[in-house]
Amino acid sequence: MDDVIARLECAARLEELQSIIETLRDHYAVDDMVYHWVSSTGEQYGCGTYDPNWVTRYLERGYLRIDPVVIGCYQRFHPVDWKRLDWSGKAARAFMQDASEHGVGNQGYSIPIRGPNGQFALFTVSHTCDDDEWESFTELNRRDLILLAHYFNQTALNLEPGRKPEATQPLSPREVETMTLLAVGYSRAQVAETLSISEHTLRVYIESARFKLGALNTTHAVARAMARGQIVV
Amino acid sequence: MDDVIARLECAARLEELQSIIETLRDHYAVDDMVYHWVSSTGEQYGCGTYDPNWVTRYLERGYLRIDPVVIGCYQRFHPVDWKRLDWSGKAARAFMQDASEHGVGNQGYSIPIRGPNGQFALFTVSHTCDDDEWESFTELNRRDLILLAHYFNQTALNLEPGRKPEATQPLSPREVETMTLLAVGYSRAQVAETLSISEHTLRVYIESARFKLGALNTTHAVARAMARGQIVV
DNA sequence: TTTTGCCTCGCCAGAATTGGGGAGTTGGAA
DNA sequence: TTCCAACTCCCCAATTCTGGCGAGGCAAAA
Numbered sequence: 276m277d278d279v280i281a282r283l284e285c286a287a288r289l290e291e292l293q294s295i296i297e298t299l300r301d302h303y304a305v306d307d308m309v310y311h312w313v314s315s316t317g318e319q320y321g322c323g324t325y326d327p328n329w330v331t332r333y334l335e336r337g338y339l340r341i342d343p344v345v346i347g348c349y350q351r352f353h354p355v356d357w358k359r360l361d362w363s364g365k366a367a368r369a370f371m372q373d374a375s376e377h378g379v380g381n382q383g384y385s386i387p388i389r390g391p392n393g394q395f396a397l398f399t400v401s402h403t404c405d406d407d408e409w410e411s412f413t414e415l416n417r418r419d420l421i422l423l424a425h426y427f428n429q430t431a432l433n434l435e436p437g438r439k440p441e442a443t444q445p446l447s448p449r450e451v452e453t454m455t456l457l458a459v460g461y462s463r464a465q466v467a468e469t470l471s472i473s474e475h476t477l478r479v480y481i482e483s484a485r486f487k488l489g490a491l492n493t494t495h496a497v498a499r500a501m502a503r504g505q506i507v508v
Numbered sequence: 509m510d511d512v513i514a515r516l517e518c519a520a521r522l523e524e525l526q527s528i529i530e531t532l533r534d535h536y537a538v539d540d541m542v543y544h545w546v547s548s549t550g551e552q553y554g555c556g557t558y559d560p561n562w563v564t565r566y567l568e569r570g571y572l573r574i575d576p577v578v579i580g581c582y583q584r585f586h587p588v589d590w591k592r593l594d595w596s597g598k599a600a601r602a603f604m605q606d607a608s609e610h611g612v613g614n615q616g617y618s619i620p621i622r623g624p625n626g627q628f629a630l631f632t633v634s635h636t637c638d639d640d641e642w643e644s645f646t647e648l649n650r651r652d653l654i655l656l657a658h659y660f661n662q663t664a665l666n667l668e669p670g671r672k673p674e675a676t677q678p679l680s681p682r683e684v685e686t687m688t689l690l691a692v693g694y695s696r697a698q699v700a701e702t703l704s705i706s707e708h709t710l711r712v713y714i715e716s717a718r719f720k721l722g723a724l725n726t727t728h729a730v731a732r733a734m735a736r737g738q739i740v741v
Numbered sequence: 742t743t744t745t746g747c748c749t750c751g752c753c754a755g756a757a758t759t760g761g762g763g764a765g766t767t768g769g770a771a
Numbered sequence: 772t773t774c775c776a777a778c779t780c781c782c783c784a785a786t787t788c789t790g791g792c793g794a795g796g797c798a799a800a801a
Contacts, residue, residue, distance in 0.1 A: 280651075314740065350676075352623040352665045365769090389622035390585040393737040418513075421658055422651055429586045447747060448599070451573065460728035463788070476749050478789080483747090492757095493788080494727045495693035498741055501734050504583040507546070507573060508735050680777060696758070709779050711759080716777090725787095726758075 276419055283426040289434045292427065293322045299423065300324050303416065306380045307401040310427040312394070313345055320431055323399075329377035341366045348387035348397055354421065356413060357383035358406070382409040386424040390432050392502050398424035443503050450484040453477060454500045457493060458508045509652055516659040522667045525660065526555045532656065533557050536649065539613045540634040543660040545627070546578055553664055556632075562610035574599045581620035581630055587650060590616035591639070615642040619657040623665050625676050626735040631657030679738055683717040686710060687733045690726060691741045 279302075282295050292310065300308040309323025321330065332338075339345055347360040362371060375381065380403040388396050400420060402409065413420075446454065449470070456466040463481070467474040481493055488503075490496035500506045512535075515528055525543065533541040542556030554563070565571075572578055580593040595604060608614065613636040621629050633653060635642065646653075679687065682703070689699040696714070700707040714726055721736075723729035733739045 350624050352627075353662050387624075389737075391583050391620075393626070393734070393740045394585075395737070418655055421655060425654055425658075432585050445597070449748070455573070457727055458731040460724035460731075462725065472748085473750055475751065479749080482789085491693035492695065494690055494730050497727050497731055498691040498693075498734060501731060502741050504579060507578065507582060508731055682778065705778085706780060708781060712779080715759085 276422075280422070280426050283430045286430050286434065289320060289322075289431065292430060296322050296427075297324060303400070305400050305402040305412075306378075307399075309399045309401070310396065310424075310431070311399075312396045312431055313339065313349075314395070320435070326378050329374070329379065332373070332377065338370055341370050343367045343370070344383065344385050344399070345397065348385050349395065351387060354384060354386040354413075354417060356409075357385070357401075380404075382406075384409075384413045384420070386420055388424045388428045390428060391504070394432065396424075396428050396431065398427055443505065444487040446484055446487060446500065446505055447480075450480050450487070451500075451506055453480040454484055454497055455506045455508065457481075458497045458501060458506060509655075513655070513659050516663045519663050519667065522553060522555075522664065525663060529555050529660075530557060536633070538633050538635040538645075539611075540632075542632045542634070543629065543657075543664070544632075545629045545664060546572065546582075547628070553668070559611050562607070562612065565606070565610065571603055574603050576600045576603070577616065577618050577632070578630065581618050582628065584620060587617060587619040587646075587654065589642075589646060590618070590634075613637075615639075617642075617646045617653070619653055621657045621661045623661060624737070626737045627661075627665065629657075629661050629664065631660055676736055676738070677720040679717055679720060679733065680713075683713050683720070684733075684739055686713040687717055687730055688739045688741065690714075691730045691734060691739060 279295060279299060282291070286292060286295070296308050296310060300306075307324045309321065309325055311321035311323065312319040333342075343360045343362055343364075344355075344357060348355060362368065380401040382404055383399060383401040385397050385399040388398060390396070398420065400416075402412070404412075452470060453466060456469060457463075461469065463474055463477055467477040470477065481496070484490075484500070485493065485496040488496045488499045488505075490499050497506075501508060512528060512532060515524070519525060519528070529541050529543060533539075540557045542554065542558055544554035544556065545552040566575075576593045576595055576597075577588075577590060580588060595601065613634040615637055616632060616634040618630050618632040621631060623629070631653065633649075635645070637645075685703060686699060689702055690696075694702065696707055696710055700710040703710065714729070717723075717733070718726065718729040721729045721732045721738075723732050730739075734741060
């Protein structure tokens with residue numbers, strides 16, 4: 276565990292995660308272990324020990340939007356045993372059938388993990404065994420798995436290319452107030468009244484904020500300010 | 509550690525967290541330990557060992573939007589030492605000054621943690637000591653702290669009352685596309701063209717999304733969709 | 742001292758958004 | 772089968788936003 280975390284912390288390339296996760300799989304003596312970055316725009320990144328055919332099939336068929344594990348974890352915070360998910364529904368059943376035909380175990384435990392800007396990933400352990408055995412496995416290793424999920428995600432985020440700092444021009448206090456109030460639904464007139472300034476002055480703030488944020492319109496400016504953490508809503 | 513987690517897992521009321529965090533503070537022999545749920549609509553919940561005057565002052569003065577710890581953690585995934593944050597800027601300096609006058613230690617370590625629907629919280633340890641001592645403390649206890657942050661947040665989410673009613677109405681695929689394109693700066697006309705639908709149809713999506721999100725206008729809707737993680741920009 | 746950034750205010754006209762109607766198809770779930 | 776949610780399209784009028792013009796005070800930095 277300790278040396279795995281050390282390896283994760285000093286990994287310099289995403290490819291290293293693959294061998295680390297294989298080591299872990301062997302260490303915990305389970306069938307499969309997977310980390311995957313879940314994104315609406317196709318899989319950003321994933322590593323693990325699933326059959327490559329299954330991974331391909333999963334992506335091709337858009338199982339991301341069907342998989343009860345993904346759907347369920349997206350709404351939860353705590354790690355979840357696959358048994359406790361909602362497998363009713365035709366699509367889910369078919370998916371489960373297909374998965375087991377591709378070698379996915381009957382037991383599973385998935386840990387949702389989230390990063391800045393809505394980043395979302397899953398760390399999953401899967402195995403074939405009876406319920407009691409699985410229960411004791413997850414009980415015993417829950418904390419390890421949570422930590423592993425954390426460190427895997429940390430490494431993936433660090434190594435993700437699109438993480439460039441992108442010198443964000445700081446907003447002035449008034450601009451921050453303006454963007455914040457707009458983000459919580461105030462109209463321009465209301466913001467102006469709230470800040471006790473003329474609506475025209477307000478416009479100046481919006482425009483300068485838009486300029487600083489490189490935004491095309493007010494909505495864009497607010498979205499960017501939020502995404503960059505320049506306002507907290 | 510083990511019994512603390514056990515207490516966290518079986519806590520039935522938020523108030524119990526306060527005594528748990530005091531126990532932890534004593535156990536780790538640090539000046540302060542705090543868990544707080546970060547939200548613009550006033551502090552949703554917080555517990556910890558800070559001077560109550562400081563907490564009140566923090567809220568009254570809207571330090572949430574100034575505090576470099578909050579701003580910094582909001583953009584990061586990994587735990588962060590306060591020294592590594594950006595303390596330049598007049599407001600940040602004044603804040604730091606004010607904080608230290610209210611008994612906040614010179615050292616600090618904060619762990620950002622995120623839940624579904626854009627929930628965001630911080631788990632913080634603060635102390636007064638020299639850099640070396642602090643360095644070894646954080647090195648030694650990082651994993652414990654990460655786990656504690658996780659379990660505190662899990663408990664807070666479970667006990668949070670406002671978690672039951674229609675958590676979040678999911679957006680339809682078209683609505684997600686619409687919100688996403690608006691968030692990246694497209695005008696309505698451009699979005700309609702991009703999606704190959706009439707602008708009138710587009711309006712229906714915006715309005716239904718706005719309704720589902722409980723938003724007052726388009727900008728608000730986009731902001732909420734982002735904050736809740738329903739769209740990723 | 743000059744410059745620079747921030748905060749403040751006004752007017753006008755065109756462009757875009759919003760709110761209120763109504764209506765038809767389709768595919769999946771009950 | 773029936774029902775519902777999602778997707779598609781249309782009109783009109785009121786409101787709001789945007790873009791371009793210009794202007795002064797103040798405080799900190801260069």
